Amino acid sequence: MGLRDVLPGGGTSSVTGGMFGDGGPTFLTSKIDWIINWSRRNSLWPMPFGTACCAIEMMASAASNYDLARFGMERMSFSPRQADVLICAGRVPYKLAPVLRRIWDQMPQPKWCVSMGACASSGGVFDVYSMVQGIDTIIPVDVYVPGCPPRPEGLIYGLMMIQEKIREESLSRHFEHRAEDPSSVARPHANDAQVVGLTGPFGNSTQQEELSNKESGATEEPPEELIP
Amino acid sequence: MTLDETKAGLDAVEEGPHLSEKSMGSSDGKIADPDGHPSVVALLLRFGDSVSGHRVSAGTQHVVWIDSARNLEVLHWLRDDQDHQYDMISDITAVDYGAGRPIDVVYQLFSTVYKRALRIRCELPLDGLEIDSIVELWSAANWLEREVYDLFGVTFRKHPDLRRILMPHDYEEGHPLRKDFPLRGRFSRAEQTRRALDQSVEHSYIAEEMDLGRDPQQAVPIIGTKDGDG
Amino acid sequence: MSKRTVEFNVGRNPEMGVDGSVVDSPIFPFDMPEPDLGTENMLINIGPQHPATHGVLRLVCELDGETVKRVIPHIGYLHSSFEKLGEYRTWNQIVPLTDRMDYLAPLIYNCVYVMTVEKLMGIEVTERCKVVRVICMEMDRIFSHLLWLGTTAIDVGAFTPFLYAFQERERIYQLHEAFTGARITTSATRVGGMMADLPEGWTNGLQDFLDTFPKTLEEIDRLLTRNQIHIGRSQGIGAISAEDAINSGFTGANLRACGVDYDVRKDQPYYDYETYDFEIPVGQYGDCYDRYLCRMEEMRQSVSLLRQALERLPGGPIDVEDPNISLPSKTDCMSDMESMIHHFKLITEGIPAPEGDCYMPIEGSKGELGMYIVAEEGGTKPVRWRIRPPSLVNLSVLPKLAEEHLVSDLVMINASLDIVLGEIDR
Ligand code: SF4
Numbered sequence: 001m002g003l004r005d006v007l008p009g010g011g012t013s014s015v016t017g018g019m020f021g022d023g024g025p026t027f028l029t030s031k032i033d034w035i036i037n038w039s040r041r042n043s044l045w046p047m048p049f050g051t052a053c054c055a056i057e058m059m060a061s062a063a064s065n066y067d068l069a070r071f072g073m074e075r076m077s078f079s080p081r082q083a084d085v086l087i088c089a090g091r092v093p094y095k096l097a098p099v100l101r102r103i104w105d106q107m108p109q110p111k112w113c114v115s116m117g118a119c120a121s122s123g124g125v126f127d128v129y130s131m132v133q134g135i136d137t138i139i140p141v142d143v144y145v146p147g148c149p150p151r152p153e154g155l156i157y158g159l160m161m162i163q164e165k166i167r168e169e170s171l172s173r174h175f176e177h178r179a180e181d182p183s184s185v186a187r188p189h190a191n192d193a194q195v196v197g198l199t200g201p202f203g204n205s206t207q208q209e210e211l212s213n214k215e216s217g218a219t220e221e222p223p224e225e226l227i228p
Numbered sequence: 229m230t231l232d233e234t235k236a237g238l239d240a241v242e243e244g245p246h247l248s249e250k251s252m253g254s255s256d257g258k259i260a261d262p263d264g265h266p267s268v269v270a271l272l273l274r275f276g277d278s279v280s281g282h283r284v285s286a287g288t289q290h291v292v293w294i295d296s297a298r299n300l301e302v303l304h305w306l307r308d309d310q311d312h313q314y315d316m317i318s319d320i321t322a323v324d325y326g327a328g329r330p331i332d333v334v335y336q337l338f339s340t341v342y343k344r345a346l347r348i349r350c351e352l353p354l355d356g357l358e359i360d361s362i363v364e365l366w367s368a369a370n371w372l373e374r375e376v377y378d379l380f381g382v383t384f385r386k387h388p389d390l391r392r393i394l395m396p397h398d399y400e401e402g403h404p405l406r407k408d409f410p411l412r413g414r415f416s417r418a419e420q421t422r423r424a425l426d427q428s429v430e431h432s433y434i435a436e437e438m439d440l441g442r443d444p445q446q447a448v449p450i451i452g453t454k455d456g457d458g
Numbered sequence: 459m460s461k462r463t464v465e466f467n468v469g470r471n472p473e474m475g476v477d478g479s480v481v482d483s484p485i486f487p488f489d490m491p492e493p494d495l496g497t498e499n500m501l502i503n504i505g506p507q508h509p510a511t512h513g514v515l516r517l518v519c520e521l522d523g524e525t526v527k528r529v530i531p532h533i534g535y536l537h538s539s540f541e542k543l544g545e546y547r548t549w550n551q552i553v554p555l556t557d558r559m560d561y562l563a564p565l566i567y568n569c570v571y572v573m574t575v576e577k578l579m580g581i582e583v584t585e586r587c588k589v590v591r592v593i594c595m596e597m598d599r600i601f602s603h604l605l606w607l608g609t610t611a612i613d614v615g616a617f618t619p620f621l622y623a624f625q626e627r628e629r630i631y632q633l634h635e636a637f638t639g640a641r642i643t644t645s646a647t648r649v650g651g652m653m654a655d656l657p658e659g660w661t662n663g664l665q666d667f668l669d670t671f672p673k674t675l676e677e678i679d680r681l682l683t684r685n686q687i688h689i690g691r692s693q694g695i696g697a698i699s700a701e702d703a704i705n706s707g708f709t710g711a712n713l714r715a716c717g718v719d720y721d722v723r724k725d726q727p728y729y730d731y732e733t734y735d736f737e738i739p740v741g742q743y744g745d746c747y748d749r750y751l752c753r754m755e756e757m758r759q760s761v762s763l764l765r766q767a768l769e770r771l772p773g774g775p776i777d778v779e780d781p782n783i784s785l786p787s788k789t790d791c792m793s794d795m796e797s798m799i800h801h802f803k804l805i806t807e808g809i810p811a812p813e814g815d816c817y818m819p820i821e822g823s824k825g826e827l828g829m830y831i832v833a834e835e836g837g838t839k840p841v842r843w844r845i846r847p848p849s850l851v852n853l854s855v856l857p858k859l860a861e862e863h864l865v866s867d868l869v870m871i872n873a874s875l876d877i878v879l880g881e882i883d884r
Contacts, residue, residue: 285578285816286577286578286580286814287580315705316704316707316720318817319817319828319830319846321830321844321846323815323832323841334815334830336817336828336830336846340704340718340720340725343725343726345726345819347817366705367705367706367707367854367855367858368854370854371850371851371853371854372707372850372851379541392534393533393534394533394534394537395534395537404539404542405541405542411542411543
């Protein structure tokens with residue numbers, strides 16, 4: 001926000017106003033975007049939220065053979081306060097859900113989330129009483145890495161997708177990218193109907209794309225064919 | 229796939245294991261050939277009136293059903309008697325057969341001295357799910373009994389710290405490993421998610437909890453006893 | 459229910475308010491008498507998401523200064539209800555669940571599960587299958603101990619062993635992958651045999667590994683065994699006596715470090731372990747250092763066991779030849795009606811079991827790993843499937859071990875127990 005005020009032509013308070021409005025980014029802002037995105041995407045600090053088997057593959061990606069450090073992820077940040085990417089690797093039971101949500105809330109913007117493995121993305125084989133059926137019901141997810149567990153190559157590819165996503169970001173759409181409803185803190189990311197729809201037996205993954213593209217706290221009518 | 233078909237498919241999944249009407253695996257009062265196992269012979273001699281069944285399972289494994297009121301006494305004797313010395317408790321668990329049958333508490337014993345294993349089972353009727361805790365004999369029993377309490381709802385008398393161990397302390401849906409508990413829980417996923425996020429992360433952070441288990445007489449825990457519908 | 463978060467018992471002057479008035483803050487309640495330093499203990503929380511707890515374990519500690527007065531472990535943060543799920547699956551469908559339970563030694567879990575089912579059903583597997591399973595289990599013992607070694611070394615501040623260990627683990631990953639197609643979630647066993655026979659040339663790969671692995675192990679040994687820092691951090695830390703250890707249910711290397719030579723492979727032998735030539739390393743003091751030594755030696759013994767097993771690996775079929783248990787070959791299915799029907803029936807209905815219950819313990823990488831299965835007559839699903847979790851019982855001793863140690867030692871003790879949360883919580 002501060003940047004907008006100092007830039008030539010900026011200084012208006014409305015999100016769509018000024019040089020960030022209809023005309024699209026200018027030469028100067030696109031260069032600044034490029035520099036910021038370049039530095040952001042090459043110095044991602046992952047917060048490894050590893051719980052189960054997938055965490056072992058995450059460790060393998062960080063160890064010598066696969067060496068995550070090549071992509072600027074030299075430092076695994078075990079503190080959410082200094083992290084940019086949350087890698088949720090493994091099963092998340094309901095008992096762990098508030099912890100995951102809190103860690104996400106504690107991470108400062110800009111932040112991204114990778115959901116690693118079938119369990120984190122959809123519950124996997126664990127369609128049972130104790131498991132969260134996909135962490136996207138709890139926090140917004142940017143990239144899903146499929147697999148049980150995904151190979152380290154898969155995780156690295158997922159992280160490169162995050163880098164790709166960052167490359168597309170622009171300061172002029174800052175509020176779009178970084179939108180977060182303060183009232184959603186410590187609340188589920190999806191509303192009730194969405195949770196039921198996402199977690200319905202045989203039903204998950206179809207609506208996932210829809211959910212992940214949406215801003216948090218959105219309230220939309222659930223698709224009709226949801227299983228109650 | 230129509231909704232009905234999906235539902236039918238779901239029901240098939242929900243159905244779970246089929247149970248026969250036969251009184252399978254219960255203490256039928258029959259005594260199989262005890263000669264293969266000296267401890268079974270001794271148990272029959274000493275606690276004959278409390279032994280309600282015995283059989284040999286999976287070829288060589290001896291299972292003895294005893295009266296649940298005397299579990300502490302029998303296990304104590306098995307642990308300390310010079311000829312048996314079952315000094316190691318490998319496992320404590322429970323079995324629910326469903327269909328209103330009693331829940332069995334299973335003790336798996338092993339003697340590191342004589343290299344013998346023995347399985348003791350106690351039947352508990354569904355309306356009297358209580359048995360004496362054996363933490364005073366083996367401290368290994370502490371968490372194993374808590375787990376049985378959590379997942380089956382069996383209460384262990386005089387247990388120093390009987391709280392839920394695996395499920396959240398305020399879990400209200402019941403005891404998950406019971407046969408009448410549905411695989412996906414009793415509440416809808418939305419409700420489960422909401423409740424999950426309502427849990428207090430600081431719960432285990434309170435001072436009262438640290439007082440738990442300090443005094444063995446204090447059998448009634450301050451928190452986490454809130455029981456579901458089980 | 460009154461709650462309080464961490465209570466910092468700092469000796470603060472009540473007259474510290476900005477305006478000179480008494481400060482009334484939640485940390486320092488107004489009516490509290492001036493605290494006497496060192497009288498009240500402090501509660502701190504470690505986990506559930508903390509790199510030093512080796513998973514999602516939560517430890518609530520009561521500290522007096524830096525000394526741990528009491529520690530209460532909280533588990534269940536990874537409860538995935540394997541046991542309930544197992545009741546809804548046929549015998550062979552459960553196999554993929556088993557390796558997700560202990561992802562540090564998946565093949566051991568695959569093996570012990572089918573061993574229990576086979577014992578219950580009275581199936582005698584072929585000689586080749588036995589040796590192949592021994593190879594699998596010993597390989598994964600190394601696999602699991604290596605991870606333990608790496609992560610424990612990190613906990614005492616040594617990063618190099620982690621990299622060395624993971625390099626060797628990567629080679630076992632490759633062996634896993636060559637055999638089963640997966641790096642961790644192997645699901646290699648089936649009731650009555652294996653998913654497939656060893657692929658051609660696989661034994662050479664294993665032989666290669668066995669030739670070079672001991673060298674790396676010696677390097678790690680040189681880095682740690684006589685390392686002053688490591689010794690200082692582990693000797694005399696978390697010691698327990700033999701009787702206490704047995705009474706509290708310790709098994710595996712943790713128990714052997716106390717001087718008890720209980721090893722299921724020797725005491726209740728399975729798969730002809732009594733005919734292999736290997737030794738059980740036993741410690742003396744039962745502290746973290748002894749546990750470390752035991753596990754290091756166990757890896758060496760496993761290498762020797764693997765060599766012996768490779769030597770005696772017999773030919774012949776790997777599955778039992780019983781159409782009611784083993785699937786017919788794919789070629790037969792495609793050309794022969796009988797086999798097709800067998801295949802269909804086995805897949806849709808499963809294998810009928812006799813009535814009864816069965817407990818089968820084996821020596822897992824963490825301790826005595828047992829499975830308990832209750833079946834009904836002709837049942838194709840278990841009535842109850844129970845895993846005797848060695849790490850759960852080992853972890854339950856942590857409060858006893860950590861008492862009166864420093865917080866940093868608590869981390870070391872926790873690491874030295876070699877726990878895996880997937881199997882503790884199940
Ligand atoms: S996706 Fe598979 S490997 Fe990953 S945590 Fe789930 S079960 Fe384990």
